[in-house]
Amino acid sequence: xxxxxxxxxxxxxxxxxxxxxxxxxxxxxxxxxxxxxxxxxxxxxxxxxxxxxxxxxxxxxxxxxxxxxxxxxxxxxxxxxxxxxxxxxxxxxxxxxxxxxxxxxxxxxxxxxxxxxxxxxxxxxxxxxxxxxxxxxxxxxxxxxxxxxxxxxxxxxxxxxxxxxxxxxxxxxxxxxxxxxxxxxxxxxxxxxxxxxxxxxxxxxxxxxxxxxxxxxxxxxxx
Amino acid sequence: xxxxxxxxxxxxxxxxxxxxxxxxxxxxxxxxxxxxxxxxxxxxxxxxxxxxxxxxxxxxxxxxxxxxxxxxxxxxxxxxxxxxxxxxxxxxxxxxxxxxxxxxxxxxxxxxxxxxxxxxxxxxxxxxxxxxxxxxxxxxxxxxxxxxxxxxxxxxxxxxxxxxxxxxxxxxxxxxxxxxxxxxxxxxxxxxxxxxxxxxxxxxxxxxxxxxxxxxxxxxxxxxxxxxxxxxxxxxxxxxxxxxxxxxxxxxxxxxxxxxxxxxxxxxxxxxxxxxxxxxxxxxxxxxxxxxxxxxxxxxxxxxxxxxxxxxxxxxxxxxxxxxxxxxxxxxxxxxxxxxxxxxxxxxxxxxxxxxxxxxxxxxxxxxxxxxxxxxxxxxxxxxxxxxxxxxxx
Numbered sequence: 016x017x018x019x020x021x022x023x024x025x026x027x028x029x030x031x032x033x034x035x036x037x038x039x040x041x042x043x044x045x046x047x048x049x050x051x052x053x054x055x056x057x058x059x060x061x062x063x064x065x066x067x068x069x070x071x072x073x074x075x076x077x078x079x080x081x082x083x084x085x086x087x088x089x090x091x092x093x094x095x096x097x098x099x100x101x102x103x104x105x106x107x108x109x110x111x112x113x114x115x116x117x118x119x120x121x122x123x124x125x126x127x128x129x130x131x132x133x134x135x136x137x138x139x140x141x142x143x144x145x146x147x148x149x150x151x152x153x154x155x156x157x158x159x160x161x162x163x164x165x166x167x168x169x170x171x172x173x174x175x176x177x178x179x180x181x182x183x184x185x186x187x188x189x190x191x192x193x194x195x196x197x198x199x200x201x202x203x204x205x206x207x208x209x210x211x212x213x214x215x216x217x218x219x220x221x222x223x224x225x226x227x228x229x230x231x232x233x234x235x236x237x238x
Numbered sequence: 239x240x241x242x243x244x245x246x247x248x249x250x251x252x253x254x255x256x257x258x259x260x261x262x263x264x265x266x267x268x269x270x271x272x273x274x275x276x277x278x279x280x281x282x283x284x285x286x287x288x289x290x291x292x293x294x295x296x297x298x299x300x301x302x303x304x305x306x307x308x309x310x311x312x313x314x315x316x317x318x319x320x321x322x323x324x325x326x327x328x329x330x331x332x333x334x335x336x337x338x339x340x341x342x343x344x345x346x347x348x349x350x351x352x353x354x355x356x357x358x359x360x361x362x363x364x365x366x367x368x369x370x371x372x373x374x375x376x377x378x379x380x381x382x383x384x385x386x387x388x389x390x391x392x393x394x395x396x397x398x399x400x401x402x403x404x405x406x407x408x409x410x411x412x413x414x415x416x417x418x419x420x421x422x423x424x425x426x427x428x429x430x431x432x433x434x435x436x437x438x439x440x441x442x443x444x445x446x447x448x449x450x451x452x453x454x455x456x457x458x459x460x461x462x463x464x465x466x467x468x469x470x471x472x473x474x475x476x477x478x479x480x481x482x483x484x485x486x487x488x489x490x491x492x493x494x495x496x497x498x499x500x501x502x503x504x505x506x507x508x509x510x511x512x513x514x515x516x517x518x519x520x521x522x523x524x525x526x527x528x529x530x531x532x533x534x535x536x537x538x539x540x541x542x543x544x545x546x547x548x549x550x551x552x553x554x555x556x557x558x559x560x561x562x563x564x565x566x567x568x569x570x571x572x573x574x575x576x577x578x579x580x581x582x583x584x585x586x587x588x589x590x591x592x593x594x595x596x597x598x599x600x601x602x603x604x605x606x607x608x609x610x611x612x613x614x615x616x617x618x619x620x621x622x623x624x625x626x627x628x629x630x631x632x
Contacts, residue, residue, distance in 0.1 A: 069626040071542055092546045099544020106628070110539045114249045118243075124543045126239065171543075 018179055018211035019045035019068055024077030026063055026234075034094045037063045040077070041236040045227075047178075050205040050212045050224035060199045061215040062183055068213060069181045070094050081236025082178040103172030103210075107184035109164040111156040112122045117143060117167045118152040125164050142170040146200055169200055171209070180204065182214040187222050198224045239549065243492055243556050250529070254510045254561060257525045261565025261607065264518035266598045269573035271511045272596035275504050280429050280591045282493045289349065290458040290466060291492040294627040295483040297497075304443075304451030313472045313613055315465040316458050322438045323454040326495075327397070327406035327415055336619035337392055339406070343440035344380060347372035347387075349459045353430045357390055358400050359421040378420045383441045391432035392512070393422055398561070411446030419578035428589065431566040515603055522611035526558050530615035537619050538627025558612025559605065566604020 026038040037060040045051050053061045066072035067079055070086045076236040079087045082101040087108035089097055111120045121139040130138075155202055156164055165185060172180055182201065202224050204210045214225060222228050230237050244501065247254050280541050294300035294312060325339040344367075351371035362377035379385040398404060404562055406415045417437055425432045442449055458473070460466060466488060473486045487495070530537075537550055574597050580590040 036543045066625055069542070071628075095541065095544050095546040104542050107541075109275065110535065110628075112536055112539070119245075124241075129545045193451070199607065 017189040018047040023076040037218040052222035055231035103180040105182040107187040142174040262569040265569025273592035280538040287463040289489045292486040294454040295485040301452035320457045333335040343439045354423040371454040386417040386437040387421040389432040549621040554616035559608035562608035570600030
């Protein structure tokens with residue numbers, strides 16, 4: 016069964032009179048539990064495809080079925096609720112909220128779910144322990160290294176137990192050692208917790224961790 | 239959600255403090271200015287429905303003859319008539335510390351008997367005629383022509399003692415005027431005021447007018463307040479063709495007329511108050527916009543995590559409301575606590591009042607400032623497309 020099913024998706028950006036066709040009838044099927052790396056030069060449409068799969072951008076045309084829902088037809092609050100339940104997102108620059116501790120950052124997605132504060136805290140602690148940061152609960156992002164920040168971001172992405180994890184250049188801002196730790200963590204989430212992972216990367220070494228690699232160039236996908 | 243709002247409020251504590259302080263100061267000023275209007279309003283309340291005031295029809299500063307008194311007293315329905323005359327002297331030891339002084343006759347203490355109470359008085363050595371309704375402890379005052387009765391607050395302010403002789407310098411009635419303080423009063427009605435001095439009209443008439451008998455105003459006590467309109471007409475019609483003619487009105491109308499001499503000042507105060515509020519609205523809105531712009535990417539992250547546009551909108555509006563409502567509460571309640579009871583220079587008015595209505599208006603304005611200043615950034619934040627928000631950082 017496919018966890019991500021992209022069918023004939025077109026994404027066109029319009030700037031004044033100019034039209035930029037970033038994705039041109041792209042079709043892609045990612046099975047449940049796969050670890051996919053999306054590679055390609057800058058401007059090839061990798062992040063755009065990731066954003067479409069994550070429901071944070073809308074296709075110009077085509078269908079997108081992700082985690083069992085056709086998200087091309089969802090709008091506003093419906094799409095927000097779907098994202099909250101089905102998608103975990105890891106950014107290149109971690110994007111943690113600087114005034115919240117690691118624990119509070121991880122708790123954020125759970126604020127959208129009916130849950131007691133105690134249960135919320137317990138689940139956030141579990142997620143942080145899973146990424147090896149059980150001792151850093153009260154630390155603020157500025158008190159953590161880049162690799163640790165990214166691991167907090169991963170904990171935040173998995174805390175609501177989504178089916179699909181999307182990672183946009185997760186190692187792009189990290190040193191080699193930290194990058195290895197983050198990649199190992201993603202591999203583990205894929206292997207042990209059967210998370211479907213779609214990772215955009217420029218780094219061939221990072222892409223080697225994936226079970227499937229796609230190359231995207233000028234909106235056209237190839238293996 | 240509320241926790242996020244609180245955390246964001248403390249993200250830049252100095253900015254939050256300064257914005258809140260600016261709202262506090264603005265609402266303090268707004269309520270203090272409103273307090274002046276309230277005090278003017280309060281001064282009208284000094285009037286009683288059972289009392290009328292007769293004055294010169296041309297102007298309050300023109301006199302009317304003593305000879306009118308008997309004719310006014312003869313009007314059916316008039317219980318008794320008292321004299322009240324503005325004196326306007328200065329304390330040479332404190333020329334800037336102006337206070338009101340009135341020369342009044344003995345019945346005046348009976349007419350206003352329910353508006354004040356004596357807190358101290360020099361014991362009398364001999365019995366005296368006490369007007370109906372006046373405090374018997376005023377006996378020593380009634381027996382001494384240069385005696386005076388002073389408000390409790392004025393005593394404290396000037397540091398005067400009971401029995402002390404004070405010398406005032408006359409302005410309308412020149413010369414040095416010695417007075418001996420024989421009683422101290424406390425106003426039962428706030429609007430009566432605690433900072434006025436009363437003394438014998440007889441003393442003024444003999445020393446200041448050479449026995450001419452000019453009177454500033456007559457205060458008419460009525461048997462039946464419902465007859466006020468007919469009595470007003472009866473009094474004034476007696477002097478319609480005399481020189482001078484009189485104008486009789488209820489005490490409240492008299493006070494209101496006194497207040498109206500301030501012309502457009504209440505309007506100017508309202509305009510100043512609103513201008514302050516408007517400028518603070520712009521400052522608060524600008525601060526909120528800056529604060530929200532700095533967090534654009536964070537709103538993108540929150541929305542990616544599943545926060546709806548509505549949740550983001552509410553978060554920003556609540557944040558703005560907390561800042562302005564906090565400032566509004568501090569400013570409005572602070573003004574009431576600090577300004578209420580303060581003396582108004584000149585002695586014409588009772589102590590400063592700030593009505594709860596003015597305080598609530600201030601708080602309501604703070605809420606509106608919060609809503610309006612938060613509205614634009616809240617709409618911007620809620621409409622923000624996630625991809626645009628994230629792009630601003632990456």
